[in-house]
Structure formats: structure tokens, C-alpha cells
Amino acid sequence: MRQGNAVTGRETIGLDEGWGVPAPPPEAAAPAPEERKGPPPARRASAAAAFHGDLKTLAGHVTLNTLGNLVTLGLYRFWARTRLRTYFVNNISLAGYPVEYLGRGTELFGAFLIAAFLVSAGVGILTLLVLQDTGAAGGLSGYQMMLGVAFVLLIPIAHYRARYYRLSRISWRGLSLAQDGAALIYAVRAWVMWLAVILSLGVFYPQMRVALARYRWTHTLYGAARFHFEAEAKPLVGPWLGAMAVILPAVLVMLTAILAFAWEAASKTTALTITPMVRELIDLRFGLAALAFGAAWLALMAYIRYRVFEFRYFLSVLSVGSARFESRLPAGPVMAAWSTFALVMFIYFGLISLLAAFTQPLLAAPTAEILKVGGWSLVAIMAAVLFASLGIAFVAALTLNLFPRFVVLRHVCTTLTVQGADGLAAIQARRAGDRPDFGEGLADTLGLGRI
Amino acid sequence: MTGENAARQSNGAVRRAGGTLFDGQSAEAQPVRVALDGRQLRVMSAQGEPILSLLSADIRLVPGGPPDTQRLRLPGSPEARLLIGTPGFIRALHDAGMPRPGSAVDRMKRLTLFVLALLSGFGAIFALAERGVPLIATGVAALVPETMETRISANIRGQLVRTAVASPGAVPPRACTAPAGSAALAKLARQIEAAGGPKGLKITVIDAALANAFALPGNEVIVFAGMLDLVQSPGELAGVVAHEAGHVAFDHPMRLMFAAGTRQLWQVFGMGSVEGTPVYGQVASALLDTRHSRRAEYQADAYAVSVLEEAGWSAEPFALLLRRFAAAAGDAEAQRSWIQSHPASALRADGVLALASDRPGAPPLETIEFLALKNICNSPEKGRLRLDPLGRPIEGSR
Secondary structure, three states: OOOOOHHHOOOOOOHHHOOOOOOOOHHHOOOOHHHHOOOOOOOOOEEEEEEOOOHHHHHHHHHHHHHHHHHOOOOOHHHHHHHHHHHHHHOEEEOOEEEEEOOOHHHHHHHHHHHHHHHHHHHHHHHHHHHHOHHHHOOOOHHHHHHHHHHHHHHHHHHHHHHHHHHHOEEEOOEEEEEOOOHHHHHHHHHHHHHHHHHOOOOOHHHHHHHHHHHHHHOEEEOOEEEEEOOOOHHHHHHHHHHHHHHHHHHHHHHHHHHHHHHHHHHHHOOOOOOHHHHHHHHOHHHHHHHHHHHHHHHHHHHHHHHHHHHHHHHHOEEEOOEEEEEOOOHHHHHHHHHHHHHHHHHHHHHHHHHHHHHHHHHHOOHHHHOOOOOOOHHHHHHHHHHHHHHHHHHHHHHHHHHHHHHHHHHHHHOEEEEOHHHHHHOEOOOOOOOOOOOOHHHHHOOOOOO | OOOOOOOEOOOOOEOEEEEEEEOOOEOOOEEEEEEEEOOEEEEEEOOOOEEEEEEHHHOEEEOOOOOOOEEEEOOOOOOOEEEEOOHHHHHHHHHOOOOOOOOHHHHHHHHHHHHHHHHHHHHHHHHHHHHHHHHHHHHHHHHOOHHHHHHHHHHHHHHHHHHHOOOOOOOOOOEOOOHHHHHHHHHHHHHHHHOOOOOOOEEEEEOOOOOOEEEEOOOEEEEEHHHHHHOOOHHHHHHHHHHHHHHHHOOHHHHHHHHHHHHHHHHHHHOOOOOOHHHHHHHHHHHHHHHHHHHHHHHHHHHHHHHHHHOOOOOHHHHHHHHHHHHHHOHHHHHHHHHOOOOOHHHHHHHHHHHOOOOOOOOOOOHHHHHHHHOOOOOHHHOOOOEOOOOOEOOOOO
């Protein structure tokens, strides 16, 4: 059994055994390669994954990214995203060998320019049609609905195309991942499956997840080797129904709270008949709001619990070449990380709302009102707001990258094992020219550009 | 010391080590021996057969990964990597010319590059705001057919008017059409047209207290009754109409609409990341907004001056009106003008006076016509609340 990191050279294994083993660090005082020849040890059955990232480096990246985004008013985000991806991916090692991200910011930027031009032209024409449409003054016009539907329909296409680029930029053992298949076919499946999920009030969710994951993974390659994915929805139905048992009541509580506030607002302006029951709900609206936040948290936790189960299951039915995967990822730490993130985001949006409430009247109110703000000059106030926004944005970005990204990735890596990775050595590279030059433009344009 | 680690130098650098080679052609991990020969890195199979010979300066260290292993990017293949677990050998490679990512010089270089890139990014945004967006907006606005403009105008007029008079219990405003007033308005429009103003100018007076006027796509100008209450002479009114005619002549409504669309898209695109980027997108959008619409105001003012003088009138009353706006607003307007779409009225008044000649002009309308126009809505006795340009009620207006 060869344990640990193959590239550290700490295990004693013969060079002629066929596994790459660099010489050990001199301070390790391990035997020199000549002395390490001998009978090859038993072939490793499974190898672990690891994450080597440190928080100090991450904080440095987040700081530079925040500054870059500020100075370029958001245009730096392509390089910022690449910097973080490089950090996260390059610090993963799988079965002893490090993974590497090869993408560049300019590739994302180029794709953004192309997509932004096409989407702008499309949106511009549709907007003109909306504006000249006589229905625009009243309710939704046909064109407006077209605009909305177009965006929704583009989402799975954007996701699939973004994955095409991302996989092509992840390399391990000298070969990169790849994706074939057609974004449009994937999108059609996604639209049909999502419709089924909506019509079944969510019951069909695991089927949707499995169907889409199957399309994604059976169209994923490592070098020239295709992944196999033998998932069925059946094992996921139980856990999903368990999650639904929490999510549905939680959604009901949230809807009731929203309704209570809507009724309260409506009762002020319109001649709405308020029944005693509705009146009671309106009176309870702040209690309901607090309850709704609790319910939202519970729903999030139930969903994460399901997703962690799904993740373990998906990995267990995934294989490429001789390699199979196993994850023992526990749900607890993932839930804790997301809870921390949710809490910080709650505070973040609270502060943003406060800032907005503070600045809105400054920008919109009659001039006389402005001078009432404690004698501050407007420039000073605007500068303070900008500074505060930057601080809040930095804290939010740091929290997002720490919880859940850093923490969850570390847990995912330390609980992941690969069996039969030895056999991967035979896998050849795909033929040249299969890599996209640009990527993720559409996803970024639609606001789906995640890390 | 024997073997490959033995060739150690005084600074701890070693010139030979074992490693793992990924050639980028297959996933095979080839155990290799590496040796430094001057500035050349020689990669050999475990049996000692030569595989590669590379110049150290062409090799790059890949950041991240396990602390006890270094990953080297080799020239020639984008994915070929050499893994070395001997820190001493990496030191020797650096000595032989492989760039050090952590060195002070390198850090300074990268920081300089970073700052330069940021500055050029900012420059690109500024160029886009200053030239790109107006250029695109002008080009696209010219492509929109007249019939479409008219239909768009009809739609947004309703929305604009509703927004302009939005106050609880406001009566839906109507267009004012008292015959004598309409005749005076038509005369004014005709004279502006004859003085080189836009052809087919459609001026509508809306019965609302707001002291304002708008130009809309499709050669349309909306004047609110509140503005008619505020103007004190035919020259002032002619100035307001000529200014709006300027917006029409430059196709500002469509152009600004496209510019606004571009800004909105920027905001949407700026939201590509959850990491605080919306804040930046909004700032960018606000900057673009103020710059374009302010420039349009100055353009329309200059146009108004030329039309007024071409018609044989004086631009001075228009400047007077702007001065009155400025006086009503006080210092606050000047302070907040830099975030507003309209420049400060005092600055505009100065601009108008600078462009205007001293030549006295004839009044654009007879007093009787002017009074008829002021009464076009024929409803001062209805107790309409009058608002000044900043939306404050004018005392005694009820």
C-alpha cells in the first residue's frame, strides 16, 4: 500500500516500478534512488486527495481582487476570478499528483466582449420592440415576456458552455479535462426537466439532477478517456423527500410572512377588505418575519444535507478508465460553513440596505433635505459611502471564499479517495485543437459567472 | 553522500535529483532523473537515457500545491510538467536562470504590471464612457425608423407624465388645448422651425404643476403647465422651447435612451460576480449617466441660443430664467450638481450668456398671445399646487 503523496517521494518505492517518484528532499535523509531499488511494493488500491491552501495567501488574493474591481469598476473580475481559481485548483492534489488551473483572465475577458456585444444587440432590439409595443404602458407585453423567457432559456446553455471552458482549463498528470456534447441538447433537457420539477411541486427534483448530471458526466473526458456515470434517481428519492419535508413547510412560513407584509402595505393604499384572520396575520408580521428567517435557514440546511448525500452518491457511480471515486464528506461541516456564510450575508445585506436607505434620499430628495444631514458636505458623504461599500464588499468576498469555498473544498478533498488511479497511466491526450480559446462569456453576461 | 543528491553546493543547492515527468501526451507518470549542466536542465529516464534538454530560463515554477513538491512548467507543451521534491535542486535551477516568483524584483514587476493593467482598464472605461457609448448610441439611434420613434414616444409620454406628477390623489393630467393658447403655441413652433429648428415639432402642454419640459422621440416636446406659470416673458418661454427643440434636433431622446440602455447593461454585466461587484457596476453606471445627459444639456442650450438669435430674438431672457432657477435652488444645487443629470443652472446661464450676442431682440410673441398661452390649461382657479423646478411647492400657488 503506498500511502500519502506520490510526489513527495516520502514512500519507499522503486524508480523502475513505473510510478514517478522524485527524489526525497535532502533533509528527509531518505535513501538515494540507487539505494531504493528493490521489489516493487503492492499496488495501491486507493489514494487520497488533499488540499494545501493557506488562508494568508487567500486573504492576499481577495484583497488584490477587491482593489482591482474597485479601480476598474468591476472590469477586473475576469482576472480576479482566474486568480482565485488558480489558487483553489492548484492547491488540490488528487491521488498524489497536483491539479492545475490553466485558464487566463484574458480568455474570460475576450469571451465577455463577444457575448456582451451579442446580448446587447439582442436586448436592444427586444427593448425597442417592447417600448413601441402599445401594451408596454400597462401590463407585460408579449415582447417583455419574450425578453424574460429568452434569459431563462439561455441559462442552461450558458452553464453548459461555461463548464466546457472550465473543464478544458483543468489539468492533472499532464492531461486536461474536456467536455463534448451540445449545449442546446443539454438546455432542452434542462428546460423539460425543470418544467417537470415545477409541475410536480419539486418531487421530480432528484430525477432532474440525475438526468442533467448524467448528460454532463457522460460528455466529460479526461484526456481521451470518457467518464462513466451510472446514477439512478431511486437512491436519491428518500433523502430528497426528507429534505422536502423541511423545505415545503419552510416555504409556506416564508410565503405567509411575505403575504402579511403585502397585505399590510395594500391595506394602507387600497380599499381592501381585511378579514379578522388577515388582520391577525398583519399584526403578527414581525414575528412571522423572524420565523421566516429561521425557516429559510432550516430549508437551506435540509437542502445542503441532501446535496452532500447526492454528491457522495454521484461520486460513487462515477468512473473514468480504471479510476473510481469515493467520498465520505460529512454534511455537518458543510452545513456549518454555509450557516456562517448565510449569517455574514444577512449582516451584509442589512448594512447594504442601511447604506441604500441613507443615500437614496441624498440623491433623490429635494435639495433642501440634503443640507440637513448633520452639516456634512455631500462629497464627504459620498466618499464615506463608497469607502463603506468597499469595506462591506471586501468582507463579503472574504467570507464567501473562506466559508464555504475554502472550508468546503478542504473537507471535500480530505474525504475523497480514488481507487485504481494506477491504471490511468495508459490514458492518452485528446487530439490538439479541441480546446476553446475563450470561455464563459454568456454565463458572465447573464450574471452566472461563478468561480 | 552518494547518488543523485550528492552533488550539493555550498548554498544547499543540488545539481541532480529524481523527479516525475508528465509529458502532456499521456497520463503516465515517468520517473526521471534530472541534472543541471550549467544553465541546461537535462531530463533522463530512470535508466539514464536522455529525454529532454531545456534552458533553465525557459522553465517556470507553478504556484500552489503541496509544500514539499515543486511543479515546473516546461516549454514546448502547455501541459507538460516536471515534479521535483528536492528544494535544493529548485534553488540550483533558480541560480541557473529560472525566474524566481518570490523575489523582490519580480514582486515589483508584477505589482507594476498590476497597477498598469488597472490604470489601462480604468482608461478603457473612461474612453468608453466619453466616446464609445455616445458613438454607439448616436449610430443606433439613427437606425430607428420614424414610425417606431413615434410609437415609443406615445408609450413613454404616458409613463413620464405619470411619474412627473406622482403625488397621492393627483388627478390624471390632460393635454391642454384652449384655442387661443394653442394658436400661440403653434406660432412659436412655426417661428422656431423657420429659424432652422427641427421640422415637424409637436409641442404639447400637459396640465401638471411641475415646472419642467421634456423632449421625446419622434420630434415631440412636452411642456408642463407649471413651466408656463413660471416663465415671465415670451422670451423665456421661447428659450425653454428652443432648448427642447435642440434635444429634438440632436435626437437626444433616442440617443440618451440607448445610452441609458448601455448603462443598464453595464450594471447587469457588472453583476457577473457576487463579490461586491454590483457596487462597482452601479458607480460606473452613475458616472456614465451624468456625463452624457449633462453634455446633452449644454448642447441643447447652445442650439437654443443659435435658434433664438436666428429668429431675431434675444437669448438673454432664457439666461434670466436659468438664473432664477439657480437662485431658487441656492448653493445646494451647485453642490449636488456633479451627481445630477442636469448641470447647475447658474453654469448653464453663464454658458448661454457667453454664446449670446448683445443685440437686442424682438419678443417672440405678442403679450396677448403670451397670456393666452399661459392660460392654455385655463385652470389657475382650480387651485393647482405649483412646484418649482426642484419639486418644492411655490408659496401662495394654491
